Amino acid sequence: xxxxxxxxxxxxxxxxxxxxxxxxxxxxxxxxxxxxxxxxxxxxxxxxxxxxxxxxxxxxxxxxxxxxxxxxxxxxxxxxxxxxxxxxxxxxxxxxxxxxxxxxxxxxxxxxxxxxxxxxxxxxxxxxxxxxxxxxxxxxxxxxxxxxxxxxxxxxxxxxxxxxxxxxxxxxxxxxxxxxxxxxxxxxxxxxxxxxxxxxxxxxxxxxxxxxxxxxxxxxxxxxxxxxxxxxxxxxxxxxxxxxxxxxxxxxxxxxxxxxxxxxxxxxxxxxxxxxxxxxxxxxxxxxxxxxxxxxxxxxxxxxxxxxxxxxxxxxxxxxxxxxxxxxxxxxxxxxxxxxxxxxxxxxxxxxxxxxxxxxxxxxxxxxxxxxxxxxxxxxxxxxxxxxxxxxxx
Amino acid sequence: xxxxxxxxxxxxxxxxxxxxxxxxxxxxxxxxxxxxxxxxxxxxxxxxxxxxxxxxxxxxxxxxxxxxxxxxxxxxxxxxxxxxxxxxxxxxxxxxxxxxxxxxxxxxxxxxxxxxxxxxxxxxxxxxxxxxxxxxxxxxxxxxxxxxxxxxxxxxxxxxxxxxxxxxxxxxxxxxxxxxxxxxxxxxxxxxxxxxxxxxxxxxxxxxxxxxxxxxxxxxxxxxxxxxxxxxxxxxxxxxxxxxxxxxxxxxxxxxxxxxxxxxxxxxxxxxxxxxxxxxxxxxxxxxxxxxxxxxxxxxxxxxxxxxxxxxxxxxxxxxxxxxxxxxxxxxxxxxxxxxxxxxxxxxxxxxxxxxxxxxxxxxxxxxxxxxxxxxxxxxxxxxxxxxxxxxxxxxxxxxxxxxxxxxxxxxxxxxxxxxxxxxxxxxxxxxxxx
Numbered sequence: 037x038x039x040x041x042x043x044x045x046x047x048x049x050x051x052x053x054x055x056x057x058x059x060x061x062x063x064x065x066x067x068x069x070x071x072x073x074x075x076x077x078x079x080x081x082x083x084x085x086x087x088x089x090x091x092x093x094x095x096x097x098x099x100x101x102x103x104x105x106x107x108x109x110x111x112x113x114x115x116x117x118x119x120x121x122x123x124x125x126x127x128x129x130x131x132x133x134x135x136x137x138x139x140x141x142x143x144x145x146x147x148x149x150x151x152x153x154x155x156x157x158x159x160x161x162x163x164x165x166x167x168x169x170x171x172x173x174x175x176x177x178x179x180x181x182x183x184x185x186x187x188x189x190x191x192x193x194x195x196x197x198x199x200x201x202x203x204x205x206x207x208x209x210x211x212x213x214x215x216x217x218x219x220x221x222x223x224x225x226x227x228x229x230x231x232x233x234x235x236x237x238x239x240x241x242x243x244x245x246x247x248x249x250x251x252x253x254x255x256x257x258x259x260x261x262x263x264x265x266x267x268x269x270x271x272x273x274x275x276x277x278x279x280x281x282x283x284x285x286x287x288x289x290x291x292x293x294x295x296x297x298x299x300x301x302x303x304x305x306x307x308x309x310x311x312x313x314x315x316x317x318x319x320x321x322x323x324x325x326x327x328x329x330x331x332x333x334x335x336x337x338x339x340x341x342x343x344x345x346x347x348x349x350x351x352x353x354x355x356x357x358x359x360x361x362x363x364x365x366x367x368x369x370x371x372x373x374x375x376x377x378x379x380x381x382x383x384x385x386x387x388x389x390x391x392x393x394x395x396x397x398x399x400x401x402x403x404x405x406x407x408x409x410x411x412x413x414x415x416x417x418x419x420x421x422x423x424x425x426x427x428x429x430x
Numbered sequence: 431x432x433x434x435x436x437x438x439x440x441x442x443x444x445x446x447x448x449x450x451x452x453x454x455x456x457x458x459x460x461x462x463x464x465x466x467x468x469x470x471x472x473x474x475x476x477x478x479x480x481x482x483x484x485x486x487x488x489x490x491x492x493x494x495x496x497x498x499x500x501x502x503x504x505x506x507x508x509x510x511x512x513x514x515x516x517x518x519x520x521x522x523x524x525x526x527x528x529x530x531x532x533x534x535x536x537x538x539x540x541x542x543x544x545x546x547x548x549x550x551x552x553x554x555x556x557x558x559x560x561x562x563x564x565x566x567x568x569x570x571x572x573x574x575x576x577x578x579x580x581x582x583x584x585x586x587x588x589x590x591x592x593x594x595x596x597x598x599x600x601x602x603x604x605x606x607x608x609x610x611x612x613x614x615x616x617x618x619x620x621x622x623x624x625x626x627x628x629x630x631x632x633x634x635x636x637x638x639x640x641x642x643x644x645x646x647x648x649x650x651x652x653x654x655x656x657x658x659x660x661x662x663x664x665x666x667x668x669x670x671x672x673x674x675x676x677x678x679x680x681x682x683x684x685x686x687x688x689x690x691x692x693x694x695x696x697x698x699x700x701x702x703x704x705x706x707x708x709x710x711x712x713x714x715x716x717x718x719x720x721x722x723x724x725x726x727x728x729x730x731x732x733x734x735x736x737x738x739x740x741x742x743x744x745x746x747x748x749x750x751x752x753x754x755x756x757x758x759x760x761x762x763x764x765x766x767x768x769x770x771x772x773x774x775x776x777x778x779x780x781x782x783x784x785x786x787x788x789x790x791x792x793x794x795x796x797x798x799x800x801x802x803x804x805x806x807x808x809x810x811x812x813x814x815x816x817x818x819x820x821x822x823x824x825x826x827x828x829x830x831x832x833x834x835x836x837x838x839x840x841x842x843x844x845x846x847x848x849x850x851x852x853x854x855x856x857x858x859x860x861x862x863x864x865x
Contacts, residue, residue, distance in 0.1 A: 061483055061486060061487065062487060064483030064484070064487070065483035065484045065485070065486055065487025065488065066484075066487050068481075068483075068484045069484060069487065069488060164488055166488050166489060166490075166491045166492040166727060166731065167489055167492035167727055167730040167731050167734065167772055168730075168731070168734050169477070169485055169488075169489075169731045169732070169734040169735030172484070194495075198683070199495070199681060199682070199683025199684075199685065199686065200495065200681070200683065201672055201681045201683070202548070202549050202550060202594050202669065202672070202684060203550075203593065203594050203599070203609075203673075205672075205673070205676035205677075207676075207677055208677075210676065211608060211609075211610065212593065212609050212610065213599075213602075213608070213609055214599035214600065214602055214609055215550075215596075215599065216599070216600075218681070228677070231677075232681065260783075262747075262780050262783045262784070263605075263783060264783065264786075264787060300608075302608060302610075303607075303608040304608070330780070331739075331740065331743040331775065331776050331777075331779055331780045332740055332741075332743040332744035332746075332747050332748075332780055333737070333740040333744075334431050334435065334476075334737040334740055334741075335435075335471070335474075335476035335477075335734075335735055335736055335737040335740070336734055336735055336737075336740075337475075337476060347431050347432075348431075348740060348741070348744040351744070351748070352744070352747060352748070355748065357747060357748075357784060359787075
């Protein structure tokens with residue numbers, strides 16, 4: 037009897053110990069993921085911000101969901117053209133979001149109006165990428181300390197939009213896309229008012245463009261160094277003239293590589309294709325190299341995300357297997373963000389030259405050379421020193 | 431950096447070998463490799479020791495959807511089996527086609543191809559129709575080892591078949607190429623290779639196997655065609671509805687589609703089924719497979735965060751072109767065996783960009799590669815489809831012998847896939863036909 041009881045105790049113990057260890061592991065590993073999902077990023081309302089809207093005002097189906105996000109309005113002193121800037125369409129390409137935040141915190145609009153959505157795919161920015169070992173956050177050094185940002189994923193969180201279909205059928209063209217793309221806000225354009233959450237996000241942006249008569253829409257991304265479509269502006273026929281002029285100008289005047297890629301008409305769901313096909317705006321998709329996203333790299337560390345330095349990529353560059361020039365200094369964050377601010381400002385300038393009746397004039401935003409010299413952090417405001425009501429959580 | 435990463439890789443391999451030597455299961459071996467690799471990486475702060483738990487937990491969710499599909503699909507087929515539906519279908523199939531053996535073999539091949547082609551998962555083919563097809567093949571005189579081999583190869587081809595090919599979708603999504611032009615590019619080779627496989631492995635009749643398969647259980651009283659077919663109609667109807675009316679139908683997802691079919695099968699069963707017991711037994715039976723998926727996700731995450739995954743990708747991309755073509759038939763299946771779908775992202779994406787940039791036709795190359803990846807689903811450490819094939823066919827012999835039985839179709843599929851990759855530009859007409 038005693039032997040059997042002892043055996044039972046042993047069995048219970050043999051089950052309880054691994055179960056407790058598993059629970060411990062789940063708590064140890066799960067809590068940081070939970071904190072990441074609920075971590076809010078403060079954005080300081082800069083001198084040019086005149087209003088903060090919610091995307092759900094243009095797509096009611098977003099209200100109360102993780103798809104809803106802030107739209108910063110910077111109305112100029114004088115009337116003029118209107119532009120929309122979107123960052124974090126892919127939340128693992130943070131240079132777009134940082135460029136957008138720099139616009140919000142620094143821009144003074146003299147003519148026209150800017151609409152800025154720094155966390156376009158808010159759900160993706162609170163998501164992680166299982167299997168890919170991304171860092172959860174990254175810190176940008178500033179004059180006053182470190183400013184922390186969430187590092188997200190390319191796709192929205194399955195906690196916000198689930199299940200995935202077996203295959204994603206694009207609306208309205210019925211083109212078959214990968215099932216993953218149902219959560220990718222650069223495949224769900226132009227969206228539907230009652231579609232899956234990410235289609236409601238892109239629908240909201242389309243509605244904003246239609247209602248506010250936006251002239252120029254800039255969607256800012258990062259791309260792998262092994263991807264041929266990088267260091268470029270992707271544009272459809274309607275925007276290609278302005279894109280070419282902007283690209284040639286930054287290349288000649290500011291000394292960084294840039295070219296124009298035509299938006300393929302047979303590949304649906306992308307911002308550079310659908311925005312122009314379904315609304316009044318001229319779309320531009322900006323790409324700058326982000327080595328962190330390449331597959332053949334060393335460990336995926338925060339440092340690598342920021343400095344873009346990797347020995348494997350350097351070796352591949354010597355074998356001419358990359359599509360961008362890549363040296364010992366990698367491709368740091370400041371270069372990527374600087375390229376984006378410069379190209380965006382140049383697009384506005386070229387648009388204003390072409391459409392004199394609707395000028396967009398912005399000052400206060402640093403261009404490439406300034407960002408490379410002073411660093412991204414130099415242009416990020418300190419939320420602790422903002423005026424009361426001057427900080428918006430994202 | 432390379433030496434540090436190689437040291438971490440050595441620790442992972444050592445931990446896996448030690449677990450195998452201690453006779454631990456495959457899934458525990460993979461977990462040991464992941465945990466040991468993470469600890470070794472922590473010495474270099476890749477990852478920081480404080481982040482190790484997060485990486486293991488996050489990685490464990492990589493294949494959560496696949497796990498749900500595996501469970502609900504198996505539960506569905508177990509209910510159909512328990513209700514007597516499988517025996518009923520096998521008897522009827524053999525009655526209809528049994529006298530024309532070649533025709534019966536071809537019909538069975540198509541039956542295995544359809545669910546995988548529609549869902550992109552060979553596992554779904556095996557879980558839904560594997561058991562009845564295995565029984566029917568047995569009755570046609572195909573020994574169990576060759577039945578398992580047929581199921582493995584044809585289920586793999588079904589996953590590669592259009593309209594849904596997950597490897598091609600991952601590659602298209604990762605390389606910004608539209609997922610179009612695959613219907614003939616994949617459909618023709620899949621049908622030819624499937625026919626070749628079923629005829630080569632099923633041609634020779636083994637009287638002993640035929641006799642062993644003769645003792646089919648009688649179908650339970652009350653079983654009718656509509657009781658068997660209605661659950662399948664519910665499943666395929668839900669799949670079809672989302673394709674035919676995509677903007678008017680909610681997204682069900684495969685798990686719910688299988689769960690709905692299982693519920694219908696349960697209600698229509700002519701005999702009472704103890705559902706909770708059945709569900710518990712199904713979970714128990716599937717546990718090694720599901721645990722493997724959990725552990726593989728952890729391993730993948732640790733391999734990425736330590737740089738091991740990047741080093742593998744770098745090694746493949748750095749190989750000279752001729753050597754790369756010689757090694758691809760080994761590299762691609764083994765990447766699948768270790769990383770399952772992760773292999774397509776790690777090796778496939780940079781490979782497609784590279785080959786595209788030197789004049790190869792990306793869509794045909796993707797199609798060719800996606801014929802090679804399913805072969806890796808029979809390779810250790812994961813061997814997901816291989817293990818499922820032996821499970822549903824009831825083969826209990828050595829796994830090595832089962833793999834050996836697949837050698838001829840394996841070789842022919844490899845040759846076809848490599849020809850598609852190397853001569854991709856000349857085969858571009860297949861893409862044009864498909865558009």
